[in-house]
Amino acid sequence: MSHMVYTRLMAVDRDHVLRSAAALLTRKSTATMDEVAKAAGISRATLHRQFAGRDALVRALEALGIAECEAALEAARPEEGPAADAVRRLVAEFEPHAPLLAFLYTENQLFEGEEQNEGWTRIDERIADLFRRGQASGEFRIDLTPAWLTEALYGLLASAAWAVAEGRVAPKDFTHMTVELLLGGARRRNDTSPR
Protein backbone atom coordinates (compact mmCIF):
# COMPACT_ATOMS: atom_id res chain seq x y z
CA MET A 1 0.00 0.00 0.00
CA SER A 2 1.67 3.09 -1.12
CA HIS A 3 -1.03 5.13 0.51
CA MET A 4 0.00 4.27 4.06
CA VAL A 5 3.61 5.02 3.34
CA TYR A 6 2.67 8.28 1.74
CA THR A 7 0.70 9.43 4.73
CA ARG A 8 3.36 8.50 7.23
CA LEU A 9 6.14 10.16 5.28
CA MET A 10 4.13 13.31 4.83
CA ALA A 11 3.44 13.48 8.55
CA VAL A 12 7.13 13.21 9.38
CA ASP A 13 8.10 15.81 6.82
CA ARG A 14 5.34 18.11 7.87
CA ASP A 15 6.46 17.99 11.45
CA HIS A 16 10.07 18.62 10.51
CA VAL A 17 9.08 21.54 8.31
CA LEU A 18 6.96 23.02 11.06
CA ARG A 19 9.78 22.84 13.58
CA SER A 20 12.29 24.40 11.22
CA ALA A 21 9.81 27.13 10.40
CA ALA A 22 9.19 27.76 14.07
CA ALA A 23 12.90 28.05 14.76
CA LEU A 24 13.43 30.44 11.87
CA LEU A 25 10.34 32.57 12.35
CA THR A 26 11.14 33.00 16.02
CA ARG A 27 14.38 34.69 15.03
CA LYS A 28 13.07 36.51 11.97
CA SER A 29 9.32 36.83 12.01
CA THR A 30 9.24 38.28 8.49
CA ALA A 31 11.12 35.43 6.86
CA THR A 32 10.11 34.65 3.29
CA MET A 33 8.44 31.42 2.24
CA ASP A 34 11.61 30.80 0.32
CA GLU A 35 13.73 31.23 3.43
CA VAL A 36 11.40 28.97 5.38
CA ALA A 37 11.73 26.34 2.68
CA LYS A 38 15.51 26.57 2.60
CA ALA A 39 15.63 26.39 6.40
CA ALA A 40 13.66 23.16 6.21
CA GLY A 41 15.89 21.83 3.45
CA ILE A 42 13.10 21.62 0.90
CA SER A 43 12.11 23.63 -2.14
CA ARG A 44 9.55 26.39 -2.14
CA ALA A 45 7.35 24.25 -4.37
CA THR A 46 7.21 21.41 -1.86
CA LEU A 47 6.63 23.80 1.00
CA HIS A 48 3.75 25.26 -0.93
CA ARG A 49 2.34 21.79 -1.56
CA GLN A 50 2.13 21.11 2.15
CA PHE A 51 0.92 24.53 3.25
CA ALA A 52 -1.33 26.42 0.89
CA GLY A 53 0.35 29.69 1.79
CA ARG A 54 2.02 31.72 4.46
CA ASP A 55 -1.24 32.05 6.28
CA ALA A 56 -1.79 28.32 6.35
CA LEU A 57 1.74 27.86 7.64
CA VAL A 58 1.20 30.25 10.53
CA ARG A 59 -2.11 28.58 11.31
CA ALA A 60 -0.37 25.22 11.38
CA LEU A 61 2.28 26.65 13.68
CA GLU A 62 -0.47 27.93 15.89
CA ALA A 63 -2.07 24.52 15.97
CA LEU A 64 1.29 22.99 16.82
CA GLY A 65 1.79 25.50 19.61
CA ILE A 66 -1.65 24.78 21.01
CA ALA A 67 -1.05 21.06 20.88
CA GLU A 68 2.29 21.41 22.63
CA CYS A 69 0.83 23.68 25.28
CA GLU A 70 -1.95 21.23 25.95
CA ALA A 71 0.54 18.38 26.18
CA ALA A 72 2.66 20.46 28.55
CA LEU A 73 -0.38 21.25 30.67
CA GLU A 74 -1.24 17.57 30.75
CA ALA A 75 2.26 16.61 31.80
CA ALA A 76 2.46 19.31 34.46
CA ARG A 77 -0.68 18.14 36.28
CA PRO A 78 -1.65 21.67 37.34
CA GLU A 79 -4.31 20.43 39.73
CA GLU A 80 -1.95 18.35 41.80
CA GLY A 81 -0.08 19.37 44.91
CA PRO A 82 0.91 22.88 45.98
CA ALA A 83 0.17 25.49 43.32
CA ALA A 84 3.73 26.80 43.44
CA ASP A 85 5.10 23.37 42.59
CA ALA A 86 2.57 23.06 39.81
CA VAL A 87 3.77 26.36 38.37
CA ARG A 88 7.34 25.06 38.51
CA ARG A 89 6.34 21.93 36.63
CA LEU A 90 4.40 23.98 34.13
CA VAL A 91 7.29 26.31 33.32
CA ALA A 92 9.64 23.34 33.04
CA GLU A 93 7.26 21.70 30.59
CA PHE A 94 6.84 24.91 28.62
CA GLU A 95 10.54 25.63 28.36
CA PRO A 96 11.27 23.55 25.24
CA HIS A 97 8.42 25.25 23.43
CA ALA A 98 9.23 28.78 24.56
CA PRO A 99 10.70 29.98 21.24
CA LEU A 100 7.61 28.89 19.33
CA LEU A 101 5.38 30.43 21.96
CA ALA A 102 7.34 33.68 21.78
CA PHE A 103 6.73 33.79 18.05
CA LEU A 104 3.04 33.06 18.36
CA TYR A 105 2.65 35.46 21.26
CA THR A 106 3.77 38.41 19.18
CA GLU A 107 2.16 37.13 15.99
CA ASN A 108 -1.17 37.03 17.76
CA GLN A 109 -1.08 40.79 18.23
CA LEU A 110 -1.40 40.75 14.48
CA PHE A 111 -4.63 38.80 14.19
CA GLU A 112 -6.31 42.08 14.99
CA GLY A 113 -9.90 41.83 13.93
CA GLU A 114 -10.43 38.10 14.08
CA GLU A 115 -11.25 36.26 17.25
CA GLN A 116 -8.37 34.22 18.55
CA ASN A 117 -8.33 30.47 18.27
CA GLU A 118 -10.48 28.92 20.93
CA GLY A 119 -7.63 26.59 21.82
CA TRP A 120 -5.80 29.47 23.46
CA THR A 121 -8.85 30.41 25.45
CA ARG A 122 -8.98 26.91 26.89
CA ILE A 123 -5.28 26.95 27.72
CA ASP A 124 -5.50 30.43 29.23
CA GLU A 125 -8.37 29.25 31.33
CA ARG A 126 -6.52 26.22 32.66
CA ILE A 127 -3.51 28.32 33.58
CA ALA A 128 -5.66 30.97 35.18
CA ASP A 129 -7.37 28.19 37.15
CA LEU A 130 -4.03 27.16 38.52
CA PHE A 131 -3.34 30.67 39.79
CA ARG A 132 -6.88 30.87 41.13
CA ARG A 133 -6.32 27.65 43.01
CA GLY A 134 -3.14 29.04 44.50
CA GLN A 135 -4.98 32.13 45.63
CA ALA A 136 -7.80 30.13 47.14
CA SER A 137 -5.35 27.99 49.08
CA GLY A 138 -3.57 31.05 50.40
CA GLU A 139 -0.34 30.31 48.58
CA PHE A 140 -0.61 33.22 46.16
CA ARG A 141 -1.45 36.84 46.79
CA ILE A 142 -4.90 37.91 45.72
CA ASP A 143 -4.14 41.43 44.51
CA LEU A 144 -2.76 40.13 41.21
CA THR A 145 -5.54 38.78 39.03
CA PRO A 146 -5.26 35.28 37.56
CA ALA A 147 -5.62 36.78 34.08
CA TRP A 148 -2.65 39.03 34.65
CA LEU A 149 -0.54 36.23 36.11
CA THR A 150 -1.34 34.15 33.03
CA GLU A 151 -0.39 36.99 30.75
CA ALA A 152 2.78 37.59 32.73
CA LEU A 153 3.69 33.92 32.43
CA TYR A 154 3.54 34.20 28.65
CA GLY A 155 5.48 37.44 28.68
CA LEU A 156 8.22 36.05 30.88
CA LEU A 157 8.49 32.90 28.78
CA ALA A 158 8.90 35.01 25.66
CA SER A 159 11.38 37.35 27.31
CA ALA A 160 13.40 34.43 28.59
CA ALA A 161 13.40 32.77 25.18
CA TRP A 162 14.73 35.95 23.55
CA ALA A 163 17.22 36.61 26.31
CA VAL A 164 18.58 33.10 25.87
CA ALA A 165 18.61 33.44 22.09
CA GLU A 166 20.66 36.62 22.33
CA GLY A 167 23.01 35.20 24.91
CA ARG A 168 21.94 37.48 27.73
CA VAL A 169 20.85 34.54 29.86
CA ALA A 170 22.41 31.10 30.05
CA PRO A 171 20.12 28.41 28.65
CA LYS A 172 20.43 26.32 31.79
CA ASP A 173 19.08 29.20 33.86
CA PHE A 174 15.91 29.53 31.80
CA THR A 175 13.53 27.70 34.09
CA HIS A 176 15.00 29.03 37.30
CA MET A 177 14.98 32.66 36.20
CA THR A 178 11.47 32.47 34.84
CA VAL A 179 9.80 30.55 37.60
CA GLU A 180 11.56 32.33 40.42
CA LEU A 181 10.67 35.76 39.14
CA LEU A 182 7.11 34.74 38.48
CA LEU A 183 6.67 33.16 41.88
CA GLY A 184 8.99 35.10 44.10
CA GLY A 185 9.71 38.38 42.44
CA ALA A 186 12.90 40.35 42.69
CA ARG A 187 12.67 41.23 46.34
CA ARG A 188 14.58 39.24 48.84
CA ARG A 189 12.33 37.19 50.99
CA ASN A 190 12.36 37.42 54.78
CA ASP A 191 10.77 34.04 55.32
CA THR A 192 12.49 30.74 54.76
CA SER A 193 10.01 29.02 52.49
CA PRO A 194 11.47 25.92 50.81
CA ARG A 195 13.17 26.01 47.39
Place this chain on the structure above:
Amino acid sequence: MSHMVYTRLMAVDRDHVLRSAAALLTRKSTATMDEVAKAAGISRATLHRQFAGRDALVRALEALGIAECEAALEAARPEEGPAADAVRRLVAEFEPHAPLLAFLYTENQLFEGEEQNEGWTRIDERIADLFRRGQASGEFRIDLTPAWLTEALYGLLASAAWAVAEGRVAPKDFTHMTVELLLGGARRRNDTSPR
Protein backbone atom coordinates in the same frame (compact mmCIF):
# COMPACT_ATOMS: atom_id res chain seq x y z
CA MET B 1 11.69 84.87 9.33
CA SER B 2 9.72 82.16 7.70
CA HIS B 3 12.55 79.78 8.31
CA MET B 4 12.06 79.73 12.08
CA VAL B 5 8.35 79.19 11.68
CA TYR B 6 8.95 76.41 9.23
CA THR B 7 11.26 74.59 11.60
CA ARG B 8 8.95 74.89 14.56
CA LEU B 9 5.91 73.71 12.67
CA MET B 10 7.74 70.75 11.26
CA ALA B 11 8.82 69.71 14.72
CA VAL B 12 5.27 69.76 16.00
CA ASP B 13 3.91 67.84 13.04
CA ARG B 14 6.74 65.37 13.17
CA ASP B 15 6.05 64.64 16.80
CA HIS B 16 2.34 64.22 16.18
CA VAL B 17 3.01 61.89 13.27
CA LEU B 18 5.39 59.83 15.34
CA ARG B 19 2.91 59.42 18.16
CA SER B 20 0.08 58.44 15.82
CA ALA B 21 2.38 55.97 14.11
CA ALA B 22 3.42 54.53 17.43
CA ALA B 23 -0.19 54.09 18.48
CA LEU B 24 -1.10 52.42 15.21
CA LEU B 25 1.96 50.23 14.81
CA THR B 26 1.60 49.00 18.37
CA ARG B 27 -1.76 47.57 17.42
CA LYS B 28 -0.89 46.49 13.90
CA SER B 29 2.83 46.17 13.41
CA THR B 30 2.45 45.54 9.67
CA ALA B 31 0.48 48.68 8.95
CA THR B 32 1.06 50.25 5.55
CA MET B 33 2.69 53.63 5.07
CA ASP B 34 -0.69 54.68 3.74
CA GLU B 35 -2.43 53.54 6.90
CA VAL B 36 0.17 55.31 9.01
CA ALA B 37 -0.40 58.48 7.04
CA LYS B 38 -4.19 58.26 7.37
CA ALA B 39 -3.86 57.59 11.09
CA ALA B 40 -1.83 60.78 11.41
CA GLY B 41 -4.34 62.66 9.31
CA ILE B 42 -1.86 63.47 6.56
CA SER B 43 -1.30 62.21 3.05
CA ARG B 44 1.18 59.55 2.11
CA ALA B 45 3.16 62.15 0.19
CA THR B 46 3.65 64.33 3.25
CA LEU B 47 4.51 61.35 5.38
CA HIS B 48 7.10 60.38 2.85
CA ARG B 49 8.50 63.91 2.86
CA GLN B 50 9.17 63.73 6.59
CA PHE B 51 10.42 60.15 6.72
CA ALA B 52 12.34 58.86 3.76
CA GLY B 53 10.68 55.47 4.06
CA ARG B 54 9.30 52.89 6.37
CA ASP B 55 12.74 52.14 7.69
CA ALA B 56 13.39 55.77 8.53
CA LEU B 57 10.05 55.90 10.31
CA VAL B 58 10.87 52.94 12.48
CA ARG B 59 14.28 54.41 13.24
CA ALA B 60 12.63 57.66 14.27
CA LEU B 61 10.24 55.73 16.49
CA GLU B 62 13.21 53.99 18.02
CA ALA B 63 14.89 57.32 18.67
CA LEU B 64 11.67 58.58 20.23
CA GLY B 65 11.47 55.51 22.43
CA ILE B 66 15.05 55.94 23.52
CA ALA B 67 14.51 59.60 24.32
CA GLU B 68 11.40 58.82 26.32
CA CYS B 69 13.14 56.03 28.20
CA GLU B 70 16.01 58.30 29.09
CA ALA B 71 13.61 61.00 30.23
CA ALA B 72 11.77 58.41 32.31
CA LEU B 73 15.03 57.21 33.82
CA GLU B 74 15.96 60.78 34.62
CA ALA B 75 12.63 61.46 36.26
CA ALA B 76 12.70 58.23 38.26
CA ARG B 77 16.06 58.99 39.89
CA PRO B 78 17.11 55.33 40.02
CA GLU B 79 20.07 56.05 42.26
CA GLU B 80 18.01 57.58 45.05
CA GLY B 81 16.53 55.87 48.07
CA PRO B 82 15.62 52.19 48.40
CA ALA B 83 15.99 50.25 45.17
CA ALA B 84 12.45 48.89 45.42
CA ASP B 85 11.04 52.40 45.54
CA ALA B 86 13.21 53.38 42.61
CA VAL B 87 11.78 50.46 40.63
CA ARG B 88 8.28 51.63 41.48
CA ARG B 89 9.09 55.12 40.25
CA LEU B 90 10.68 53.72 37.14
CA VAL B 91 7.69 51.58 36.18
CA ALA B 92 5.37 54.50 36.85
CA GLU B 93 7.44 56.69 34.55
CA PHE B 94 7.56 53.99 31.89
CA GLU B 95 3.85 53.31 31.93
CA PRO B 96 2.76 56.03 29.46
CA HIS B 97 5.35 54.81 26.98
CA ALA B 98 4.65 51.10 27.39
CA PRO B 99 2.75 50.68 24.08
CA LEU B 100 5.60 52.20 22.11
CA LEU B 101 8.11 50.13 24.04
CA ALA B 102 6.09 46.99 23.37
CA PHE B 103 6.24 47.72 19.66
CA LEU B 104 9.96 48.42 19.68
CA TYR B 105 10.65 45.44 21.89
CA THR B 106 9.25 43.01 19.34
CA GLU B 107 10.47 45.01 16.37
CA ASN B 108 13.99 44.79 17.70
CA GLN B 109 13.92 41.03 17.28
CA LEU B 110 13.80 41.94 13.63
CA PHE B 111 17.00 43.95 13.44
CA GLU B 112 18.67 40.57 13.28
CA GLY B 113 22.11 41.06 11.85
CA GLU B 114 22.71 44.67 12.76
CA GLU B 115 23.95 45.74 16.16
CA GLN B 116 21.28 47.40 18.24
CA ASN B 117 21.27 51.11 18.80
CA GLU B 118 23.76 52.06 21.48
CA GLY B 119 21.06 54.10 23.18
CA TRP B 120 19.42 50.89 24.34
CA THR B 121 22.67 49.58 25.69
CA ARG B 122 23.03 52.66 27.86
CA ILE B 123 19.45 52.38 29.10
CA ASP B 124 19.82 48.66 29.74
CA GLU B 125 22.95 49.38 31.70
CA ARG B 126 21.32 52.00 33.88
CA ILE B 127 18.39 49.71 34.67
CA ALA B 128 20.69 46.81 35.35
CA ASP B 129 22.68 49.09 37.66
CA LEU B 130 19.53 49.74 39.62
CA PHE B 131 18.96 46.04 40.15
CA ARG B 132 22.63 45.58 40.96
CA ARG B 133 22.36 48.29 43.58
CA GLY B 134 19.35 46.58 45.10
CA GLN B 135 21.26 43.33 45.26
CA ALA B 136 24.28 44.98 46.84
CA SER B 137 22.14 46.59 49.50
CA GLY B 138 20.49 43.28 50.28
CA GLU B 139 17.06 44.37 49.09
CA PHE B 140 16.99 42.09 46.07
CA ARG B 141 17.85 38.43 45.77
CA ILE B 142 21.11 37.68 44.07
CA ASP B 143 20.17 34.50 42.21
CA LEU B 144 18.41 36.49 39.47
CA THR B 145 20.94 38.33 37.32
CA PRO B 146 20.52 42.07 36.72
CA ALA B 147 20.45 41.39 32.97
CA TRP B 148 17.53 39.03 33.40
CA LEU B 149 15.67 41.39 35.70
CA THR B 150 16.10 44.11 33.09
CA GLU B 151 14.84 41.84 30.36
CA ALA B 152 11.93 40.77 32.53
CA LEU B 153 11.03 44.40 33.16
CA TYR B 154 10.71 44.98 29.43
CA GLY B 155 8.74 41.79 28.98
CA LEU B 156 6.32 42.62 31.75
CA LEU B 157 5.83 46.16 30.47
CA ALA B 158 5.03 44.79 27.02
CA SER B 159 2.72 42.11 28.39
CA ALA B 160 0.92 44.65 30.54
CA ALA B 161 0.54 47.02 27.60
CA TRP B 162 -1.03 44.27 25.49
CA ALA B 163 -3.18 42.98 28.32
CA VAL B 164 -4.53 46.47 28.84
CA ALA B 165 -5.03 47.01 25.11
CA GLU B 166 -7.08 43.82 24.88
CA GLY B 167 -9.06 44.58 27.99
CA ARG B 168 -7.70 41.74 30.06
CA VAL B 169 -6.31 44.14 32.65
CA ALA B 170 -7.80 47.43 33.80
CA PRO B 171 -5.66 50.41 32.77
CA LYS B 172 -5.54 51.74 36.30
CA ASP B 173 -3.99 48.49 37.50
CA PHE B 174 -1.11 48.67 35.04
CA THR B 175 1.56 49.97 37.37
CA HIS B 176 0.49 47.94 40.35
CA MET B 177 0.31 44.65 38.48
CA THR B 178 3.63 45.18 36.77
CA VAL B 179 5.65 46.46 39.67
CA GLU B 180 4.22 44.06 42.22
CA LEU B 181 4.89 41.02 40.10
CA LEU B 182 8.37 42.22 39.25
CA LEU B 183 9.24 42.99 42.84
CA GLY B 184 7.19 40.59 44.85
CA GLY B 185 6.22 37.73 42.59
CA ALA B 186 3.06 35.71 42.79
CA ARG B 187 3.72 34.04 46.08
CA ARG B 188 2.14 35.39 49.17
CA ARG B 189 4.67 36.99 51.44
CA ASN B 190 5.08 35.99 55.05
CA ASP B 191 6.75 39.21 56.09
CA THR B 192 4.94 42.51 56.49
CA SER B 193 7.03 44.78 54.29
CA PRO B 194 5.32 48.10 53.52
CA ARG B 195 3.06 48.65 50.50
Place this chain on the structure above:
DNA sequence: CCAGCGTGAGACATGAATGTCTCACATGGT
Protein backbone atom coordinates in the same frame (compact mmCIF):
# COMPACT_ATOMS: atom_id res chain seq x y z
C1' DC C 1 12.39 -2.86 -16.80
C1' DC C 2 9.00 0.51 -16.42
C1' DA C 3 5.24 3.09 -14.58
C1' DG C 4 3.88 6.19 -10.84
C1' DC C 5 4.83 9.61 -7.66
C1' DG C 6 7.06 13.15 -5.06
C1' DT C 7 10.43 16.46 -5.58
C1' DG C 8 13.50 20.41 -7.14
C1' DA C 9 14.23 23.98 -10.26
C1' DG C 10 12.68 27.53 -12.62
C1' DA C 11 9.52 30.41 -15.55
C1' DC C 12 5.56 33.24 -15.21
C1' DA C 13 1.71 36.20 -13.78
C1' DT C 14 -0.26 38.67 -9.94
C1' DG C 15 -0.85 41.78 -6.24
C1' DA C 16 0.72 44.82 -2.83
C1' DA C 17 3.69 48.15 -0.88
C1' DT C 18 7.02 51.31 -1.89
C1' DG C 19 9.43 55.26 -3.77
C1' DT C 20 9.16 59.11 -7.08
C1' DC C 21 7.08 62.61 -9.57
C1' DT C 22 3.75 66.11 -11.15
C1' DC C 23 0.11 69.33 -10.56
C1' DA C 24 -3.50 71.94 -8.44
C1' DC C 25 -4.93 74.13 -4.22
C1' DA C 26 -4.86 76.64 0.07
C1' DT C 27 -2.66 79.34 3.38
C1' DG C 28 0.39 82.83 5.15
C1' DG C 29 3.57 86.52 4.63
C1' DT C 30 5.01 90.65 2.00
Place this chain on the structure above:
DNA sequence: ACCATGTGAGACATTCATGTCTCACGCTGG
Protein backbone atom coordinates in the same frame (compact mmCIF):
# COMPACT_ATOMS: atom_id res chain seq x y z
C1' DA D 1 -2.98 91.44 -4.67
C1' DC D 2 1.03 88.57 -5.31
C1' DC D 3 4.24 85.16 -4.44
C1' DA D 4 6.14 81.32 -1.97
C1' DT D 5 5.69 77.20 0.43
C1' DG D 6 3.61 73.11 2.25
C1' DT D 7 0.15 70.00 1.24
C1' DG D 8 -3.18 66.46 -0.89
C1' DA D 9 -4.31 63.72 -4.64
C1' DG D 10 -3.09 60.83 -7.91
C1' DA D 11 -0.34 58.71 -11.76
C1' DC D 12 3.61 55.91 -12.50
C1' DA D 13 7.56 52.65 -12.40
C1' DT D 14 9.79 49.41 -9.40
C1' DT D 15 10.51 45.94 -6.33
C1' DC D 16 9.36 41.87 -3.91
C1' DA D 17 6.73 38.06 -1.96
C1' DT D 18 3.42 35.19 -3.41
C1' DG D 19 0.77 31.76 -5.94
C1' DT D 20 0.60 28.80 -10.04
C1' DC D 21 2.34 26.04 -13.52
C1' DT D 22 5.46 23.08 -16.21
C1' DC D 23 9.08 19.88 -16.80
C1' DA D 24 12.87 16.87 -15.88
C1' DC D 25 14.98 13.95 -12.45
C1' DG D 26 15.22 10.15 -9.02
C1' DC D 27 13.30 6.82 -6.31
C1' DT D 28 10.39 2.90 -5.27
C1' DG D 29 7.24 -0.68 -6.05
C1' DG D 30 5.21 -3.88 -9.26
